[in-house]
Amino acid sequence: xxxxxxxxxxxxxxxxxxxxxxxxxxxxxxxxxxxxxxxxxxxxxxxxxxxxxxxxxxxxxxxxxxxxxxxxxxxxxxxxxxxxxxxxxxxxxxxxxxxxxxxxxxxxxxxxxxxxxxxxxxxxxxxxxxxxxxxxxxxxxxxxxxxxxxxxxxxxxxxxxxxxxxxxxxxxxxxxxxxxxxxxxxxxxxxxxxxxxxxxxxxxxxxxxxxxxxxxxxxxxxxxxxxxxxxxxxxxxxxxxxxxxxxxxxxxxxxxxxxxxxxxxxxxxxxxxxxxxxxxxxxxxxxxxxxxxxxxxxxxxxxxxxxxxxxxxxxxxxxxxxxxxxxxxxxxxxxxxxxxxxxxxxxxxxxxxxxxxxxxxxxxxxxxxxxxxxxxxxxxxxxxx
Amino acid sequence: xxxxxxxxxxxxxxxxxxxxxxxxxxxxxxxxxxxxxxxxxxxxxxxxxxxxxxxxxxxxxxxxxxxxxxxxxxxxxxxxxxxxxxxxxxxxxxxxxxxxxxxxxxxxxxxxxxxxxxxxxxxxxxxxxxxxxxxxxxxxxxxxxxxxxxxxxxxxxxxxxxxx
Numbered sequence: 001x002x003x004x005x006x007x008x009x010x011x012x013x014x015x016x017x018x019x020x021x022x023x024x025x026x027x028x029x030x031x032x033x034x035x036x037x038x039x040x041x042x043x044x045x046x047x048x049x050x051x052x053x054x055x056x057x058x059x060x061x062x063x064x065x066x067x068x069x070x071x072x073x074x075x076x077x078x079x080x081x082x083x084x085x086x087x088x089x090x091x092x093x094x095x096x097x098x099x100x101x102x103x104x105x106x107x108x109x110x111x112x113x114x115x116x117x118x119x120x121x122x123x124x125x126x127x128x129x130x131x132x133x134x135x136x137x138x139x140x141x142x143x144x145x146x147x148x149x150x151x152x153x154x155x156x157x158x159x160x161x162x163x164x165x166x167x168x169x170x171x172x173x174x175x176x177x178x179x180x181x182x183x184x185x186x187x188x189x190x191x192x193x194x195x196x197x198x199x200x201x202x203x204x205x206x207x208x209x210x211x212x213x214x215x216x217x218x219x220x221x222x223x224x225x226x227x228x229x230x231x232x233x234x235x236x237x238x239x240x241x242x243x244x245x246x247x248x249x250x251x252x253x254x255x256x257x258x259x260x261x262x263x264x265x266x267x268x269x270x271x272x273x274x275x276x277x278x279x280x281x282x283x284x285x286x287x288x289x290x291x292x293x294x295x296x297x298x299x300x301x302x303x304x305x306x307x308x309x310x311x312x313x314x315x316x317x318x319x320x321x322x323x324x325x326x327x328x329x330x331x332x333x334x335x336x337x338x339x340x341x342x343x344x345x346x347x348x349x350x351x352x353x354x355x356x357x358x359x360x361x362x363x364x365x366x367x368x369x370x371x372x373x374x375x376x377x378x379x380x381x382x383x384x385x
Numbered sequence: 386x387x388x389x390x391x392x393x394x395x396x397x398x399x400x401x402x403x404x405x406x407x408x409x410x411x412x413x414x415x416x417x418x419x420x421x422x423x424x425x426x427x428x429x430x431x432x433x434x435x436x437x438x439x440x441x442x443x444x445x446x447x448x449x450x451x452x453x454x455x456x457x458x459x460x461x462x463x464x465x466x467x468x469x470x471x472x473x474x475x476x477x478x479x480x481x482x483x484x485x486x487x488x489x490x491x492x493x494x495x496x497x498x499x500x501x502x503x504x505x506x507x508x509x510x511x512x513x514x515x516x517x518x519x520x521x522x523x524x525x526x527x528x529x530x531x532x533x534x535x536x537x538x539x540x541x542x543x544x545x546x547x548x549x
Contacts, residue, residue, distance in 0.1 A: 157473050158402070162391055169388045221392065229402040233392040 001140040002214050005240065007032040007308045008293030010132050012278075012300055013244055016270050017251035021303040023125055027251070028305075029312060030129025030333050031136070034080045036310050037337065045317050047325075048374040051334040051341075053080045053130075065148065065199045071357035073204065074147040078104055078356060079344040080130075080337070081137050082146030082205055085110035087351035100353035101152050102226060104145040108138040108242070109263035112347060117250050117261040119343060120336065126329055127336035128254050132247050134340070139243035140213050143224060143232055144206040147355055150198045151225055155208040158231065161187050162219040174220065176210060184285050216240040216282040216289060240282045245271050274300075326378065338375035401542040404535045405472045411532035412468030415488075418525050419461035425518070426454030432510050460484060468532050471539065482536050489529035496522050 010031040014024035034053040085107030120127040176191040191210035245266035317330040349359035467481035506515040
């Protein structure tokens with residue numbers, strides 16, 4: 001998903017879930033921030049770089065694709081953008097390496113999503129926002145895995161856009177290219193270069209399908225190698241509407257709902273009065289829906305939604321004293337990100353896979369490798385207080 | 386078309402995609418093997434020259450081997466490109482299937498020849514050379530057979546599903 005959904009649509013969902021305008025802004029800011037929190041950014045503000053939730057193209061190009069580098073990539077992308085659906089999935093063919101990668105395929109409503117949302121219950125609004133980013137991405141990024149893998153993530157010539165016009169349905173082949181400029185009318189989109197190395201960074205996530213999964217209007221079908229010659233039909237308008245309703249449900253629960261977060265539940269009743277408008281925005285054929293979502297959000301709350309800027313977190317964090325940094329928006333986001341990375345690394349490790357690296361448990365809490373020293377110090381500090 | 390027609394896949398369509406995928410793979414193999422056939426022609430010439438040493442007497446034979454190698458290269462590239470094209474769902478080129486059957490049959494004969502004449506092959510090309518030639522020829526036969534079977538099944542399934 002892109003800024004339009006992670007920032008503006010999340011604001012709308014938070015507001016509908018009952019958060020105030022100011023709280024909704026904090027939530028949506030942190031829902032967008034996982035796409036901006038790179039090592040380069042964190043190093044620039046002297047924050048722990050291990051809390052990175054994404055990588056720039058330059059950072060990825062700079063990462064070695066040896067086992068250590070691949071584990072680093074997987075920890076970031078599987079934890080925040082391609083949440084694995086079923087780490088115990090049974091695969092009847094292939095070896096252990098294939099099985100481990102197959103199990104990282106993202107899909108909504110998995111056990112890890114339940115853990116992700118329940119983990120941020122009672123935590124900061126920044127943690128809530130981060131969890132909403134992960135939840136929303138499980139819908140957009142389904143069928144791709146957050147680890148570089150040709151066998152899982154590659155696409156082939158079987159890739160069609162499904163179009164509906166006045167009740168008539170048709171299909172046309174998607175033309176992928178590597179030069180700038182995407183054209184909706186010509187069905188021409190950018191994707192990553194074809195590279196037949198299993199662990200090439202070109203085969204990370206939905207890179208080989210370009211930005212298609214991130215466009216809410218897109219309906220398409222494609223045939224990944226792992227699906228036994230069966231095509232997958234992906235209906236983004238339907239999936240994005242489900243994502244929106246599930247975010248409302250999740251945030252209603254996080255604001256003080258009783259019990260535990262359950263998967264497969266959607267707050268369609270809350271969204272119902274706005275369904276037509278929401279579906280209109282989602283289905284509108286455009287590469288960027290920020291303006292429409294912004295107008296809808298401002299109509300909902302009657303307040304202005306400022307444009308997203310990474311500087312909001314940066315300036316607050318840089319101006320805070322060393323002891324107060326954890327109490328800033330970025331400080332709280334970092335702690336939430338480390339906890340999420342730690343939990344996902346641990347779950348992948350416990351499934352018998354080393355794709356995300358080693359994980360050890362300390363004091364009954366899930367702790368990853370040295371990346372999570374900051375988290376450990378914070379937890380111990382809280383215990384001693 | 387209805388949405389269901391475009392988004393729900395029948396078992397026949399799944400099988401069709403399987404054979405199309407197989408056709409593309411074996412078509413690709415043909416293109417790669419075409420280079421092998423040319424390389425094999427050069428290896429044959431060099432081995433024969435080393436074995437007999439009489440260049441003048443072998444000139445007609447060398448010419449024939451080179452012509453056969455080049456013709457084989459062109460035909461196999463045509464075969465591979467046609468098979469891949471049909472595998473991708475592009476316009477069919479019917480003659481290539483006949484060519485595929487001929488190539489598979491000749492490959493089978495070649496394997497039998499290599500087996501029965503193995504000792505002589507060992508003397509001319511060495512033991513490793515003879516084994517490698519036989520292994521490559523068996524692989525080639527498998528790819529050609531797969532191409533023919535896949536192409537026939539793709540056409541049959543296309544007729545059944547009304548896509549022909």
